[in-house]
Amino acid sequence: MIRETPFHPRTSAANQTGLWSHWSGYLATDRYQMSDKFEYFAIRNSAAVIDTSPLYKYRITGSDAETFLAGILARDIRKCRPGQAHYTVWCDDDGWVVEDGVILRHSDDEFMLTAAEPNMAYLQDLAGRMAVRIEDVSDDFGALALQGPYAREILRQLAPEMEEIGYFHLIPAKVGNAAVTISRTGYTGDLGYEIWVERDDAVGVWDTLFEVAAPYGVIPAGQTALLIARIEAGLVLIDVDFHSSRYAWNDDQRTTPHELGLGWMLRDLPSDDRAFIGRQAIERELADGTSRWKTVGIMVDYEDWNRVYGERSLIPPKDHTPEHGGMMIYDEKLERIGYTPSFVYSPMTQRHVGIARVRPEHAALGTGVSLEVTIDHRYDVVKAHVARLPFFNPQRKTA
Amino acid sequence: MPAKKKYDAIVIGGGHNGLVNGSYLAKAGLDTVILERRHLVGGAAITEELYPGFSFTTFSYALSLLRPEIIHELELTKHGFMPLLMPSTFAPTEDGDYLLLGQDKNENHHEIARHSPHDADAYDAYGHMMEQVVHAIRPLMDSIPPDITSKDPEERARMAAIGSYLADLPPGVLHDMIRLMTGSAADILEDYFESELMQGLHASSGIIGTKVGPRSQGSGLVLLYHSFGEHDGAYGAWAFHKGGNGGFTQVLARAAESFGAEIRLESPVDHVITKNGRATGVVLSDGTELDAKIVVSAVDPRRTFMDLIDPRELPSDLVENIRRFKFQGTSAKVNFALDGNPTYPGLEGRSDHYRGFINLGPSLDYLERAFDDAKYGWYSQKPYIDGCIQSNVDPDMAPPGKAVMSCFIQYAPYHLKDGDWDEERDRFGDTVQKTLESFFPGFSDLVLHREVVTPLDIERVVGLTEGNIFAGEFLAPQMFFFRPAPGWNQYRTPIEGYYQCGSGTHPGGCVMGAPGRFASQQILGDLAKKKR
Numbered sequence: 001m002i003r004e005t006p007f008h009p010r011t012s013a014a015n016q017t018g019l020w021s022h023w024s025g026y027l028a029t030d031r032y033q034m035s036d037k038f039e040y041f042a043i044r045n046s047a048a049v050i051d052t053s054p055l056y057k058y059r060i061t062g063s064d065a066e067t068f069l070a071g072i073l074a075r076d077i078r079k080c081r082p083g084q085a086h087y088t089v090w091c092d093d094d095g096w097v098v099e100d101g102v103i104l105r106h107s108d109d110e111f112m113l114t115a116a117e118p119n120m121a122y123l124q125d126l127a128g129r130m131a132v133r134i135e136d137v138s139d140d141f142g143a144l145a146l147q148g149p150y151a152r153e154i155l156r157q158l159a160p161e162m163e164e165i166g167y168f169h170l171i172p173a174k175v176g177n178a179a180v181t182i183s184r185t186g187y188t189g190d191l192g193y194e195i196w197v198e199r200d201d202a203v204g205v206w207d208t209l210f211e212v213a214a215p216y217g218v219i220p221a222g223q224t225a226l227l228i229a230r231i232e233a234g235l236v237l238i239d240v241d242f243h244s245s246r247y248a249w250n251d252d253q254r255t256t257p258h259e260l261g262l263g264w265m266l267r268d269l270p271s272d273d274r275a276f277i278g279r280q281a282i283e284r285e286l287a288d289g290t291s292r293w294k295t296v297g298i299m300v301d302y303e304d305w306n307r308v309y310g311e312r313s314l315i316p317p318k319d320h321t322p323e324h325g326g327m328m329i330y331d332e333k334l335e336r337i338g339y340t341p342s343f344v345y346s347p348m349t350q351r352h353v354g355i356a357r358v359r360p361e362h363a364a365l366g367t368g369v370s371l372e373v374t375i376d377h378r379y380d381v382v383k384a385h386v387a388r389l390p391f392f393n394p395q396r397k398t399a
Numbered sequence: 400m401p402a403k404k405k406y407d408a409i410v411i412g413g414g415h416n417g418l419v420n421g422s423y424l425a426k427a428g429l430d431t432v433i434l435e436r437r438h439l440v441g442g443a444a445i446t447e448e449l450y451p452g453f454s455f456t457t458f459s460y461a462l463s464l465l466r467p468e469i470i471h472e473l474e475l476t477k478h479g480f481m482p483l484l485m486p487s488t489f490a491p492t493e494d495g496d497y498l499l500l501g502q503d504k505n506e507n508h509h510e511i512a513r514h515s516p517h518d519a520d521a522y523d524a525y526g527h528m529m530e531q532v533v534h535a536i537r538p539l540m541d542s543i544p545p546d547i548t549s550k551d552p553e554e555r556a557r558m559a560a561i562g563s564y565l566a567d568l569p570p571g572v573l574h575d576m577i578r579l580m581t582g583s584a585a586d587i588l589e590d591y592f593e594s595e596l597m598q599g600l601h602a603s604s605g606i607i608g609t610k611v612g613p614r615s616q617g618s619g620l621v622l623l624y625h626s627f628g629e630h631d632g633a634y635g636a637w638a639f640h641k642g643g644n645g646g647f648t649q650v651l652a653r654a655a656e657s658f659g660a661e662i663r664l665e666s667p668v669d670h671v672i673t674k675n676g677r678a679t680g681v682v683l684s685d686g687t688e689l690d691a692k693i694v695v696s697a698v699d700p701r702r703t704f705m706d707l708i709d710p711r712e713l714p715s716d717l718v719e720n721i722r723r724f725k726f727q728g729t730s731a732k733v734n735f736a737l738d739g740n741p742t743y744p745g746l747e748g749r750s751d752h753y754r755g756f757i758n759l760g761p762s763l764d765y766l767e768r769a770f771d772d773a774k775y776g777w778y779s780q781k782p783y784i785d786g787c788i789q790s791n792v793d794p795d796m797a798p799p800g801k802a803v804m805s806c807f808i809q810y811a812p813y814h815l816k817d818g819d820w821d822e823e824r825d826r827f828g829d830t831v832q833k834t835l836e837s838f839f840p841g842f843s844d845l846v847l848h849r850e851v852v853t854p855l856d857i858e859r860v861v862g863l864t865e866g867n868i869f870a871g872e873f874l875a876p877q878m879f880f881f882r883p884a885p886g887w888n889q890y891r892t893p894i895e896g897y898y899q900c901g902s903g904t905h906p907g908g909c910v911m912g913a914p915g916r917f918a919s920q921q922i923l924g925d926l927a928k929k930k931r
Contacts, residue, residue: 033486033501033751034486034501034502034503034506035484035486035501035502035503037484037486037502038484038486038502038754041483041484041792044481045481045483045641045792045793045794046793046794150794215799215800216794216799217790217791217792217793217794302467302471313534315530315534315632315634316632317632318631318632318633319632320631345631345632347631348476348481349476350467350470350471350476350480350631351471
């Protein structure tokens with residue numbers, strides 16, 4: 001049976017379209033109103049509320065919790081102090097990415113790890129004799145993201161203690177009578193927070209939040225709006241930009257942190273003697289230069305986009321609906337050098353952009369490439385160049 | 400006496416076209432100054448906090464026709480360019496019904512079918528026809544028209560190329576184009592729609608800013624012109640720029656400065672200095688002289704040719720054409736700070752219908768009657784109103800829970816037959832408010848502040864002659880080859896080094912930027928020729 005998130009009584013009332021998708025076995029709204037783009041603009045212009053409850057959530061506690069996690073997560077969890085959060089990946093022995101997620105550190109020995117896929121067995125099998133307890137609390141908590149330039153101004157009226165928290169920090173707080181955790185995290189690349197609340201308090205928190213937020217034009221936003229924002233933010237998505245190595249059929253489907261553009265997570269590797277799963281393979285990859293890909297931004301040349309459509313007497317489309325496919329990328333000799341798993345017309349840059357994977361020798365910023373498009377059932381190529389990720393990175397995100 | 404400052408180029412007027420022009424000139428490496436008479440740039444595209452916490456788009460209030468090339472070439476997204484989607488169009492009737500169009504094609508179909516099942520289908524056919532015509536005519540709008548008076552073989556060849564281009568269009572598209580360019584909006588709309596509400600809603604685009612009624616020949620051209628724009632590829636769609644249209648011109652100003660242009664506020668120009676038939680600089684009202692080999696006027700044709708220089712230096716046929724150039728402003732604004740969104744009976748507690756244009760013009764008859772008053776020299780007693788409550792889309796525009804409402808009003812002729820605007824301003828404001836009250840009962844109770852902007856105010860504050868919002872009427876004899884005058888439609892003037900780049904030049908008004916951009920191309924092209 002498909003499940004409902006703790007906010008379902010409110011999300012279903014707000015969903016005017018009747019469109020739902022299934023996210024980790026829960027009903028998730030694609031778009032609440034007829035315009036997903038309007039919901040997207042709420043993220044960039046006021047703030048939007050996104051129900052992110054379907055994420056798997058694991059509470060990891062015990063005196064060995066830090067040691068346990070330090071041996072699994074690619075990013076050094078020992079540097080994540082209580083009251084902080086990390087975005088991290090975890091890898092297999094061969095250095096392939098298993099998954100990514102955000103981990104919140106509530107105290108010295110209490111963490112909450114979020115993930116897109118089930119990880120209970122994977123984590124439990126690695127616990128051995130360590131004093132660590134892993135609980136699947138996915139269904140016990142709701143998560144509500146408030147994302148956008150007005151997020152702080154709104155939330156501080158409900159929980160003044162949150163005002164000072166920095167990027168990727170968290171704080172226990174109260175919203176109305178409900179005890180919550182507020183973290184400065186999100187998947188939009190904007191100023192934003194997530195409110196973590198126990199299931200029974202979820203609807204009350206939604207109501208309290210909207211009482212304050214509605215006069216600012218805050219609206220609930222569905223999955224499509226979120227996915228536009230995440231491409232602009234250059235944030236990768238499992239099963240689109242990469243696949244879990246646990247379920248890949250071959251190495252073409254696998255990827256390393258460096259190939260995925262997440263090498264920054266391993267910046268401290270030379271000065272850190274921590275043993276973690278995949279470390280040796282990652283070190284080999286770096287030493288031998290065996291990375292097959294680089295993850296880069298691709299920005300389409302607007303004049304050439306107009307040309308290829310204009311030649312067929314078509315209005316050049318500027319569609320904000322994300323395309324999760326795999327448009328091929330070619331070099332000047334029309335040799336295949338990569339592909340773009342995530343592609344969208346980005347309202348903030350007014351350009352067609354993609355998160356792309358290209359061979360390392362073609363990854364320098366500004367490198368000219370050609371992108372394959374299909375127009376009226378015919379292949380064509382349009383000029384593009386390698387661009388910096390994220391495409392949109394407002395100061396307010398971290399300020 | 401202070402030392403004379405020398406520039407490569409001086410742009411007179413910091414409206415959107417002046418800013419666009421100055422940006423391109425500076426980007427090309429010219430030492431450029433943009434001179435603005437007022438304390439802020441933007442011309443008629445400004446946002447002002449006229450009541451604490453409320454941002455008013457005093458004049459121009461929405462964005463569509465801005466050429467996409469300008470966004471990219473001037474790198475406007477780096478400077479905060481942000482056109483916000485307007486997801487709804489709300490058209491109330493006089494008897495309490497309404498039409499509410501949104502972003503879902505099929506939902507719109509059902510909503511239109513409430514009024515006429517025929518029109519629900521016709522809506523798509525009409526949209527497709529308009530898109531085809533716009534698509535066909537865009538290349539002409541997006542290029543500098545040939546000089547129809549020239550014997551130069553190159554210009555003659557360009558004339559011939561236009562002929563060939565038109566001849567190659569599908570005959571149906573060409574015919575629709577001619578219908579739109581020569582006919583009335585009503586003629587075209589009655590071909591498609593039977594519902595008065597649908598006719599009225601679409602006809603409003605055929606009258607905005609122009610002294611025509613929906614049944615006047617020529618309103619088709621105005622309708623077509625207003626469809627040239629786009630929002631993110633959606634033809635004919637409009638957007639609210641973040642922070643209003645003043646937010647947009649601030650983006651332009653930042654872009655101009657990033658390319659090295661200097662913007663001088665409170666620097667009204669008295670006249671252009673000419674010597675032996677060429678421009679050498681300008682004199683400000685305070686007597687300051689600024690030198691430059693290039694002087695560009697971003698103000699309207701009347702001021703460009705009759706005020707800033709001595710008309711005796713110009714050929715008499717040009718002077719005569721400019722004298723006959725029609726301004727006859729006929730639009731006004733009444734802007735409100737409101738205690739909250741107005742209530743529409745039957746839609747209490749909702750605000751989603753207030754996220755785009757609110758079109759108070761429910762039928763052709765309604766609009767035509769509004770025009771009748773203007774024909775005989777008075778303002779409409781029940782005016783057409785294009786309302787926008789931008790605060791429903793952009794929370795920066797009003798305090799939380801409050802609303803700021805821009806109302807574009809027609810008709811309000813510049814020349815009143817029996818009275819003057821200074822005397823009529825408040826009564827006119829009352830007439831508008833009474834009309835709003837008739838659609839939204841209780842409206843007046845919400846009013847915290849009201850700003851009435853008559854055509855006379857537009858002229859006084861912005862400098863647009865007779866308050867014409869397009870810097871000259873959109874009438875066929877004033878467009879394309881003839882804007883602002885035959886022989887002078889390519890941004891040059893008879894004075895060497897003196898150029899024009901305002902909305903009085905091709906393609907015309909609205910916050911389009913094309914005149915500023917084309918003028919810069921001419922200027923830079925002429926400079927390059929001289930260097931050769």
